[in-house]
Amino acid sequence: MNIEKIKTLGELKKSGYKPLSVKEEIRKNLIEKIRTKENPFTGIMGYEDTVIPDTERALLSRHNILFLGLRGQAKTRMARQMTELLDEYVPIIAGSEVNDNPLNPLSKYAKDLIAEHDDETPIVWLHRSERYGEKLATPDVSVADLIGDIDPIKAANLRLSFADERVIHYGIIPRSNRGIFVINELPDLQARIQVALFNILQEGDIQIRGFKLRMPLDILFVFTANPEDYTNRGSIVTPLKDRIESQILTHYPKDIETSLAITEQEADILEEQQQKVSVSDLVKRLIEQVAFEARNNEYVDKKSGVSARLTIAAYENAVSSAERRAIIHQEKQTQVWVSDLVGVIPAITGKIELVYEGEQEGPYQVAVNLLDKAIRTQFVSYFPNPETSKKKRTPSGKKSVEEKEGDNPYKAITRWFDGGNHVDLLVDMTDAEKIAALYKVDGLYGFVKKYFPHANEKENALLMEFVLHGLAAYSLISKKMIEGRIEFKDLIGSMMNLGQMNFEDDEINEDDFN
Incomplete structure (x- = not known):
């Protein structure tokens, strides 16, 4: 379809264009990717046999999704990559705040425009990159932010009464119509705000200051959250969780190799640093082992988690430590030594949350202990x-008979x-x-x-x-x-x-x- 030539509603009708809902659109494109064995979630490592298949099943089922897992487990990245499963362009009514489908308009603005211009109603084409909305849930988020409110300035400018639907200023959710909308850290959203999402997810009704609007919004909702037992700041209210059809558990890399690949991909090392500083596989493994040790350490809060950002930041610090030393001594090339890992301690202390005993030990000492444990664990591999x-020795302190010189x-x-x-x-x-x-x-x-x-x-x-x-x-x-x-x-x-x-x-x- 040559979208450049289709600029009015009449031309769209003649083209034979048939719109799909967002979830059907994603399902169609996902099926094609599965058939051609194309990975829909590029750059996501360690989830090939767990999270990605679960997500594909949810999308094929046209479900809204809750990604549940600790911090730094690529939950938001998974959601953002879903835009690649949308059609490249979709038509909308020109000037619509809620991305009205020209063949099935929702807002009063779009309906009035079509009533006035009929087939001459102007349309524009929306790229998939613009069909994504995201909101970080914080305690101060309001219903007005998410759904909308009456705009007195709009009412004054248009000389309309507050009873007119056109005075509504739509929130981020209606503005994400015909796209993907993500709420990060859902438990941080106040319970009364979560309740406001019930009908949007189930019936498509929204209420704004007394306006009861039947707006069956066409949205794929994706939520992310830490496990509820992690935070005292809030929880997901049960009826809302019940309306989210698929809950997918995310996890940290299960082996060093995957963790190494993630750090290699994500670490931001400049070309001049790469030319000056070499990093051995040994040092890379020591850095990754720090995160594995932290996730099982008695001083680190396991419910908080240890993000993959720890090893990424630590790797960058290790390279910079060696680079700084080379600059001081005007050396053209150097390598990261084990002693350079002292420089990664700031990257560790800022990425772990300690239990009470860990706080007594002190963040610096805990970081040093984690480095020592990583060295101890990796040492036996070499x-x-x-x-x-x-x-x-025997209980008497003498050498045992089995011990031989040179053992x-x-x-x-x-x-x-x-x-x-x-x-x-x-x-x-x-x-x-x-x-x-x-x-x-x-x-x-x-x-x-x-x-x-x-x-x-x-x-x-x-x-x-x-x-x-x-x-x-x-x-x-x-x-x-x-x-x-x-x-x-x-x-x-x-x-x-x-x-x-x-x-x-x-x-x-x-x-x-x-």
Whole structure:
């Protein structure tokens, strides 16, 4: 159909155009995409076998939809992508506030215009990108915002009484007629406002200041909400939930691979950053593991959730940390080291909600603990589990018979630290300085080379650094973060020094008391 030539109601009738409802239109286009094996929700990862099939079933059933899930689970993105299932253009009466269908007008304005001009009634074509409305539910949203109100200024300008339907100023829902309308965070909408949606969803009636209008609006409604047990701010009233035909549960990525792909897709890394900073698969996995650890951490509120935005922001911060270091030292190229992950802590603290015990621990310390747990979890994917390598002892403290010399692959490294040696890795030190510091540790280079014989110099150095962080996470050596540097020492010596400090403090307190 050549829409450029169709500019009046008469021309539309002659073209044989037959309008479909929004839900029928989406159903038709979705069926075609399913037949051609075309993904209707591009860029949505991890939902291929769960949320997307459920959504397709709901759309084929011509249902209104409620996406129920924690924050950062692509609920709104799913809704916005539904516009791609609409026809590219649909005709509307020119000047209509509610996108009147020329062949089935709703508003008084459209009916009067057709009565006056008949087949010469002007029409325009509305693109699918303009057939989408969205409102974030907040406690201050009113019925006037959503449905409409009487506009005294319009009444004065048109010299109409308040009893005339033309003085109505339509809200965002009627203005989304013949399109998709989304209400985000539905529980935050006051109960009395939710009640106002009942008839719109079921019968198509709307009431505005005493006007009872029979306006069967043609809208696909999509709602998003966190689980009701998450927030005390409100809940979805039961009759409204009953009128939403399909409730679809969303979820976080179920594996690291999916999470990696999402972060890779969403992270906003500049071209100049990509040229200057390389990010190893190891570092990427550590960042993703932080989110997985947070979702199961006793200090983090599980009902709140941990958004995918955490890993996206953390990844961007990690790259920027390495870039900043390279700028300071005028290095043309660098890589993200494990020690650079100190720079992602602000991205973690702002993305997690803590329970009471977590608040007592402090957001910073919780973030540091999450990083350590991520290192501990990922470490065994690269190197032998230090837990099984620790010396097995009998209750008397002696070595067990099963233990043999050489069972512990980390022995040479820990022995070096036991000899009173330590390594200080400054967060902002040059790559060359960091590599030199790592090579001082006896047995570290040989250990890494044994498991990764084909790693180049920088990869090898990164793995060497990772081993130190891993051994600290498994309590084989100590790690202390002090004002821009990370200090690795032997565990026993550190504990004794700490005990000595506490003992001295106790002596001071006793003297003060005396």
